[in-house]
Amino acid sequence: MEAAPIYHVKPDLAASAVINAARHRLMSNHAITDADGFWQEEAGRIDWIRPPQLADNSSFDGDVRISWFSDGILNVSVNCLDRHLDLHGDRDALIWQGEAEDDSRILTYRQLHAEVCRLANALRGLGIRKGDRVAIYLPMVAEGAIAMLACARIGAVHVVMFAGFSASGIADRLGDCGAKLVITADEGRRAGKRVPLKATIDEALALASGGSAGAGKPIAPHTVEHVLVLRLTGGNVAMQRKRDLDYAEAVRGQPARCEPEPMGAEDPLLLLYTSGSTGKPKGLLHTTAGYLLWARFTHEAVFDYRPGEVFWCTADIGWVTGHSYVVYGPLANAGTTLMFEGTPSWPEPGRWWRLIDKYKVASFYTAPTAIRSMMRDDPGFLAATSRKSLRVLGSVGEPINPEAWLWYYHEVGGERCAVVDTWWQTETGGIMIAPLPGAIAQKPGSATLPLPGVVPVLVDEKGQVLEGEAEGHLCISRSWPGQARTIWGDHARYVQTYFTTYPGSYFTGDGARRDGDGYYWITGRVDDVINVSGHRIGSAEVEAALDHHDQVAEAAVVGVPHDIKGQALFAFVVLKGKEAAPGYEAELARHVGQMLGRYAAPDTVLLVPDLPKTRSGKIMRRILRKIATRDTAELGDTTTLADPAVVQDLIRRMEERS
Numbered sequence: 001m002e003a004a005p006i007y008h009v010k011p012d013l014a015a016s017a018v019i020n021a022a023r024h025r026l027m028s029n030h031a032i033t034d035a036d037g038f039w040q041e042e043a044g045r046i047d048w049i050r051p052p053q054l055a056d057n058s059s060f061d062g063d064v065r066i067s068w069f070s071d072g073i074l075n076v077s078v079n080c081l082d083r084h085l086d087l088h089g090d091r092d093a094l095i096w097q098g099e100a101e102d103d104s105r106i107l108t109y110r111q112l113h114a115e116v117c118r119l120a121n122a123l124r125g126l127g128i129r130k131g132d133r134v135a136i137y138l139p140m141v142a143e144g145a146i147a148m149l150a151c152a153r154i155g156a157v158h159v160v161m162f163a164g165f166s167a168s169g170i171a172d173r174l175g176d177c178g179a180k181l182v183i184t185a186d187e188g189r190r191a192g193k194r195v196p197l198k199a200t201i202d203e204a205l206a207l208a209s210g211g212s213a214g215a216g217k218p219i220a221p222h223t224v225e226h227v228l229v230l231r232l233t234g235g236n237v238a239m240q241r242k243r244d245l246d247y248a249e250a251v252r253g254q255p256a257r258c259e260p261e262p263m264g265a266e267d268p269l270l271l272l273y274t275s276g277s278t279g280k281p282k283g284l285l286h287t288t289a290g291y292l293l294w295a296r297f298t299h300e301a302v303f304d305y306r307p308g309e310v311f312w313c314t315a316d317i318g319w320v321t322g323h324s325y326v327v328y329g330p331l332a333n334a335g336t337t338l339m340f341e342g343t344p345s346w347p348e349p350g351r352w353w354r355l356i357d358k359y360k361v362a363s364f365y366t367a368p369t370a371i372r373s374m375m376r377d378d379p380g381f382l383a384a385t386s387r388k389s390l391r392v393l394g395s396v397g398e399p400i401n402p403e404a405w406l407w408y409y410h411e412v413g414g415e416r417c418a419v420v421d422t423w424w425q426t427e428t429g430g431i432m433i434a435p436l437p438g439a440i441a442q443k444p445g446s447a448t449l450p451l452p453g454v455v456p457v458l459v460d461e462k463g464q465v466l467e468g469e470a471e472g473h474l475c476i477s478r479s480w481p482g483q484a485r486t487i488w489g490d491h492a493r494y495v496q497t498y499f500t501t502y503p504g505s506y507f508t509g510d511g512a513r514r515d516g517d518g519y520y521w522i523t524g525r526v527d528d529v530i531n532v533s534g535h536r537i538g539s540a541e542v543e544a545a546l547d548h549h550d551q552v553a554e555a556a557v558v559g560v561p562h563d564i565k566g567q568a569l570f571a572f573v574v575l576k577g578k579e580a581a582p583g584y585e586a587e588l589a590r591h592v593g594q595m596l597g598r599y600a601a602p603d604t605v606l607l608v609p610d611l612p613k614t615r616s617g618k619i620m621r622r623i624l625r626k627i628a629t630r631d632t633a634e635l636g637d638t639t640t641l642a643d644p645a646v647v648q649d650l651i652r653r654m655e656e657r658s
């Protein structure tokens with residue numbers, strides 16, 4: 001293989017870096033030779049009510065226990081707000097930019113602290129106590145961050161649900177986590193249109209009062225007592241007496257101070273639902289100290305972040321990236337975080353570049369799918385901006401192809417910025433493998449090296465650990481503070497999903513290659529998780545939604561390469577009846593969109609008479625993937641196939657399509 005080009009660390013970045021190459025070596029060494037000492041030092045960079053004596057007390061064996069700093073006591077909102085007030089009370093904490101150019105709002109640390117306290121008091125007034133779950137279903141508005149921090153302040157566990165989820169997706173999650181209260185808005189705004197939010201919550205709550213969703217199984221009845229409704233558009237929404245309350249009224253008159261709840265390091269902070277290869281989305285639990293430490297540490301190290309700079313992560317707060325790098329990381333570092341409600345090319349392309357100039361953004365963090373889509377815009381929009389405030393450009397969510405990396409580096413960053421390709425997952429809490437701008441040379445397409453204290457291993461199919469240059473399944477062999485502790489309500493599933501494939505190691509679900517310099521190249525998921533525009537979608541979820549349609553007998557969904565989205569969803573569907581009316585494919589795609597949310601609607605639906613199965617009845621997705629990509633010259637092992645004629649028939653149908 002040809003050697004990949006190397007982009008060396010910029011001397012000016014190295015000279016002033018929080019972590020330069022020497023310090024990186026020192027830290028990496030320390031983290032291996034004296035892990036507890038290393039992490040205790042990092043723990044010293046957050047504020048404790050009672051500092052911990054213990055560090056790592058985790059075990060990947062048997063029942064699996066993840067535990068860090070367990071005798072410490074602290075509060076996350078105090079770390080993100082109160083501790084900055086003396087020195088930086090008047091610094092901008094959160095800049096919010098709406099879709100309309102003149103619709104913006106800046107909150108200093110003092111103001112954000114007051115807003116958080118008011119809402120925290122209101123929540124307490126509504127009976128929310130430590131350990132209660134509060135669901136947040138909001139678009140990208142300042143109140144999203146405020147709501148998360150208000151929960152953290154009183155020890156409530158926040159469960160942010162992406163504003164693109166459908167009613168049945170929400171009903172499932174509300175039932176699973178047992179939320180007591182929901183914070184939502186009347187409507188969201190997107191590319192000039194309004195998106196119903198409160199109405200979707202009403203529908204979800206109706207469903208979870210005895211309806212059914214997902215795979216047609218009944219949803220657990222919900223436990224929601226109150227819905228707080230933020231007025232964003234002023235659109236007319238139904239308010240149920242006693243249950244539904246106006247957000248502004250609830251916080252009005254509340255004191256701007258609120259006693260923070262002292263939290264044990266291992267007390268729950270948040271749940272985030274994510275897709276796996278089987279079953280319904282699972283609620284991953286992150287706890288107080290380890291998650292906070294990881295968000296703070298990685299945000300500073302990977303973006304070489306210096307307080308006072310404007311940091312912009314374009315992720316929605318409904319995903320883990322928004323949690324760690326819109327809210328917790330930047331605020332724990334006394335930073336200024338930018339939150340943008342709009343889309344990259346509305347009302348016209350170049351909106352993001354103009355915002356970078358408007359707010360003098362120093363670090364910009366987005367996904368390859370967005371980069372690829374902006375590469376196709378008229379270059380005049382990019383050229384009309386200077387972007388000279390930028391120092392670091394980040395990428396996350398899926399592998400970045402070298403072409404997009406190079407465009408990002410040359411065109412967006414003007415060859416002055418470090419490009420940090422950051423590999424991590426909802427389960428890891430924060431970044432795990434990434435170059436540090438002042439310490440690690442970059443290779444386009446590689447996430448480079450693990451952060452200090454992160455121990456990746458590559459394992460082959462048989463579970464043998466591979467040394468040196470190798471390609472295999474990516475595992476992590478030691479716990480790190482940001483690791484998810486369990487799946488809410490189902491620890492057995494947590495153990496089964498992550499720790500049984502390669503006993504003694506955390507299995508990420510990704511494949512990776514390690515080159516001669518020890519650099520990691522993530523090759524993508526090795527399970528049935530499909531990554532569409534950086535959204536994690538389980539093939540099982542989409543199949544269950546299709547199966548739920550009354551005309552569908554059976555369905556199989558695979559991921560196929562897509563120029564902009566990275567992967568697209570391709571569904572093979574067997575109908576119950578004989579022949580479907582023309583256009584039925586679109587109806588099925590729409591049905592999935594309604595069941596799960598538009599982001600999960602298949603790009604292609606192919607109606608077929610049968611699916612290839614093994615003699616034991618398992619659908620052979622590996623073969624369907626080849627058929628969907630017309631890569632059928634070499635089908636691999638087909639000896640277990642029950643009926644080879646099915647495969648030939650599908651290949652013929654694909655040929656007829658083109």
Ligand code: 6R9
Binds near residue numbers: 396531
């Ligand atoms: C943070 C986030 C996790 C999955 C992960 C992997 C893919 C994320 C990546 C990447 C290659 C990168 N992924 N970052 N693949 N290079 N830099 O995206 O979390 O939504 O849980 O997705 O995304 O496949 O396993 P999440």
